[in-house]
Amino acid sequence: MFILSDKFDAIIVGAGVAGSTAGYLLAKEGLDVLIIERGNYPGSKNMTGGRLYSHSLEKIIPDFAEKAPLERKITTEKISMITEDSLVTVDYQSEDLGARGTASYSVLRSKFDPWLAEQAEEAGAQIVPGIRVDDLLVKDGHVCGISAGGEEMESEVVILADGVNSLLAQKLGMRSELRPDQVAVGVKEIIELPKKTIEDRFNLSESEGVAWLFDGSVSAGRIGGGFLYTNKSSLSLGIVCTLSDLSDSPVPLPQMMENFKIHKAIAPLIADGKTAEYSAHLVPEAGLNMVPRIVGNGVLVIGDAAGFCINIGYAVRGMDLAIGSAEAAAKAILYAKERRDYSETSLSKYKELLDQSFVMKDLKLYRKFPKFMENRRIFNDYPQLAADIMKDLFTIDGGETLPLRKKIMHEVKKAGLMNLMKDVFKGVRAL
CATH class of the missing domain: 3.30.9.90 (D-Amino Acid Oxidase; Chain A, domain 2)
Structure with a gap:
């Protein structure tokens, strides 16, 4: 490893979608940006399930879908309740799912992340893979660089985009150790x-x-x-x-x-x-309830490192939130650079921008849903209930035929009518 500059405007830890997006936006504005990636190449350690909602990146790189190594445009949504011997599925197919600006794509991060990092490089960012950042440089309570590979590099600001288990954020006291329920x-x-x-x-x-x-x-x-x-x-x-x-x-x-x-x-x-x-x-997994302190003197936390993820049962989102947080972070740093002030007060523009964006609006909207999902009936009783109702509806044995409402209520009562009513009510409120 070698020193590429005496002092960078920004050093970004992590070359996932959050880190590379932030690097792209800052470099495009002429800032001297260094991105350090622990993996041998961007994407080598990113194992996400593989779905990108395009709206956030489309605003930053218009028509990116025509150039990026995406897999398939999602035009069919399926949600299934599964038991050991049955499957009950809701299936939605529509060309509307593929409309520009709202489309989503399956991606393989080992292909997509290198492409996005390349966009940051072409904009002027410098990327160094295969290096672990061991620590942050802190002077008078202000983050002013990193220690990595036996060298120290200074910067005006450091962005932590190092994943859900951000040890660097923990070292700074910006987040506590992750709890198993989070x-x-x-x-x-x-x-x-x-x-x-x-x-x-x-x-x-x-x-x-x-x-x-x-x-x-x-x-x-x-x-x-x-x-x-x-x-x-x-x-x-x-x-x-x-x-x-x-x-x-x-x-x-x-x-x-x-x-x-x-x-x-x-x-x-x-x-x-x-x-x-x-x-x-x-x-x-905990949504808004696990978002740590994300702004400090000379430091911002973005993407998974900030806990920006939403799981609402019918949709799982992480990459679009990571990209949205990267955009807000880049704008906050440009604001701080203009003021020549990288203190927590100045960088708090990041939180203001997040609050105005879909990132915090959606996290706040669904803040109660992780708690609702702790109900084990959702994963035990109700899939079996759905299967039993389907069995009653579609089994014709020549015996007495009950009205549809009685068939359904018969199975609902076995699962517990009051529990079902309470859970439906809580679920609606959580969403």
């Missing part, structure tokens, strides 16, 4: 299949894709769920389970994954596929 463990496999096979099995055209979320037995009744995203010539298949809820689970997470793969509804979809990648990582 994060989930995600496991994911990339399963390679021929492009034509994927399109035939999921009824897709060449550029279309499916996003499929699962609730129920996939997480062995624990707080969590499964996902499946179609890529060009592979599937991203995985499970996410809250860490605190795994402690007393009789089924370990790797076994949950194996059970998911052999489920009779999933096995035909991945048949003859080859596992090309198996990974695990932490996922922020």
Whole structure:
């Protein structure tokens, strides 16, 4: 490693979507920017499930979807309640899902992140991969650089974009150690299949894709769920389970994954596929309730490091929030540079901009939902209830035929009518 400048305007720790976006925006405005990435290349350590909502990046790099290495545009949404022997699915297909500015895409981070980092480099940012930042330089209570690879480098401001388990933010006292109820463990496999096979099995055209979320037995009744995203010539298949809820689970997470793969509804979809990648990582789960202190003297925290993630059951969002926070951070630094003041007071412009953006507005809107999802009935009783109702509706045995309302109420009463009413009420309020 070598020193590229006596003092940078900004040093960014982490070259994920948050770090590279911030670097791109700052470099484009002429700032001297250094991005340091622990992995051997940007994206080598990013194991997200793989869905990008394009609205945030489209505003920064218009028409990026025409140039970026995206996989498939999501034109089919599926949400399933799954038991050990059944599947009840809501399926929505529409060309409206692919409209410009609102489209979402499946992505492989090992391809997408290098491309985004390249945009930052072309704008003028310098990227150094394969280096771990060991510590931050602090003088008189002001962050003024980093220590990495045995060298010290100074900067006016440091952006922490080093992921959900940001040890650097912990060292500064900006966040406490993560609690098990604040994060989930995600496991994911990339399963390679021929492009034509994927399109035939999921009824897709060449550029279309499916996003499929699962609730129920996939997480062995624990707080969590499964996902499946179609890529060009592979599937991203995985499970996410809250860490605190795994402690007393009789089924370990790797076994949950194996059970998911052999489920009779999933096995035909991945048949003859080859596992090309198996990974695990932490996922922020507590929404607004886990957002730490994100502004200090000479330092900002963005993306997963700031806990910016939303899981509302039918949608899981992280990358668009990371990009949105990066944009706000870049604007705050430009504001501070104009004032020649990188104190916490000046950089608090970041919080003001976040509050005005979709990032904080959405986090605040769904702030109650993580608590609602702690209800195990959602993962045990209700998937079975849905399956039992479907069984009653579609089973014709020549016996007495009950009115539809009685068939449904019969199953609802078995699950607990009052519990269902209370949970529906809480769920509506949480959303």
